[in-house]
Amino acid sequence: MWSIGNEISEQHSKNGGPMALELAAIIHNLDTTRPLVDANNNPDTSNQIIKSGAVDLVGYNYHQYDWPSFHDRYPGKKFIGSETTSALETRGYYQQPSDSMYYWPYSNEHGKRVPAKMNEDHTVSAYDQVRAPWASSHEESWKPIKKYDFLSGMFIWTGFDYLGEPTPYGWPSRSSYFGIIDLAGFPKDVYYLYQSEWTNKDVLHIFPHWNWNPGDSIDVWAYYNHADEVELFLNDKSLGIKKKQGDDLHILWRVQYEPGTIKAVSRKNGAVVLTKEIHTAGKAAKIALVADRKIITADGEDLSFVTVKITDAAGNLVPNADNLVHFTVNGEAFIAGVDNGSPTSLESFKGSEHKAMNGLALAILQSTEKAGQVTLTATSDGLEKATITITTK
Structure with missing residues (x-):
């Protein structure tokens, strides 16, 4: 249109x-x-x-509360959600309890704007529990669109984080928190809500990470589809079976933390559909590199996006790791950009180094016009280095 x-x-x-x-x-x-x-x-x-x-x-x-009565206002007309949601998340940060909703940077009380108490470190919970005051959470937006056939669909603000408009914060925040995907292209947890609702792919996504303090009360969420139920286990002990009820889009267990393994099993008619595990991570020990494509075109333009993971000795992502990673390239490519998805990072997108944010960073390799082998090496003080090879042809 x-x-x-x-x-x-x-x-x-x-x-x-x-x-x-x-x-x-x-x-x-x-x-x-x-x-x-x-x-x-x-x-x-x-x-x-x-x-x-x-x-x-x-x-x-927005105006999501008026959507169900659209035809009372405009009989015979056709509806589109031309801009919706404006929910806020920092990838990998979680605020307890998860069922409290926050309206940042202010709330409307008795017709007046009242400043909201926000986090001093400029983080926003990734539980889909924070939204701009004029807006709605992802679930609050999708539920009525899903329910009423005459609501034709919606455009979400936004698919990706972007530079500028760092609602709900000011400087040094310098990019938005609105995205389903962060500035570096890494999915936030709510990405899997949409994957479970909008695709035919089998989905079971549990979060948050499993590095907390003993005795903490932690809300474990699951987005899932193609299943009747999900059972959660902590160190092989069942924490019970949950099922979505009514218009639920996720399920939740409130768990007293102990280190180890949190495991979810989804089932359909008693048969296992998917199993997902999250392990308590130890001390950061090494770097892992994962390329989205290991063969690219030698045309001077093609790109390979290499995810940089900070892991413990067993290969578990360290969820709070912020190590500075240095990159070197040998062969027919160069580093086109680096990032970590942080809305508050003031590091350059150009260069040969970047800090991780909550365990992840990104290096983008761009081909030259010569075919050959490209080797990317990532190093960081105190960590085992990693190397990956990309072919350009």
Whole structure:
């Protein structure tokens, strides 16, 4: 579809209707195959653009509480969630308890903006429990879209984190927290909510990590599909079977932490579908490198994205590791960029080193125009180094 505007002031101007009709005529003169929409942050019946009839779909930016009654307001019209959600997460950080919802950077109390108490280290919980005050969590957005057939779908703000708009914080935060995927391309946990709802892939994703203090009360979530139930185990002792009820999108166990292994088993008609485990990680001991592609084109443009993992001696990701990693390249490629997904990192995206964030960093290799073998080596003080080979041809 084509959009003629996003949150523009003419929504409530006498010029809004004529301008919308003029823009619609220009677009229809160029392309009659796609419907028109505009994105309205004030989608009430005083909206002059909607009233003009210029658009084929009525776009709602947020206002999720009004979605179920859309046809009461606009009988016979077609709905699209033109901007939704604006939930906030830092990959790999978790705040207990997980069933408390936070509205940051302020809450609306009695019609007034009241500053919210936020984390001094500029972190945001990855449990889908923090959202902008005008917005909704991922689950709050998806549930009504899933429930009501006349709600045609939604655009999520946002798929990826991006530079700028570091809501809910200010400097030194310098990138957004809105993404389903962080700035380095690493999935946040809520990625697996959408994977379980929107794909045919078998999904069982449990979180958080399993490095806490003895006796801590930790909420363990599971996103899953293609199963009737999930059973959770702590060090091989069952913590019970959970099933989604009603419109649930996840299940939760409140667990008293002890080190070891947390394991989830999903079943369908009694048969195991998937099993996932998370182990308590020991001290950071080595680096692991994983390339998304080990063969790339020698055209001077192709890329291989290499995930850098800080692990213990047994290969478990160390969930709080922030080691500085140095990179060297030999062969027909160079480092196009480095990152770790942190919204607060002020390190350069260019260079030959970068710190990890919650155990992960990224190095992007770019080919030259010569075919050959490329070796990437990653080192860090006190850690066993890692090497990976990429072929360009």
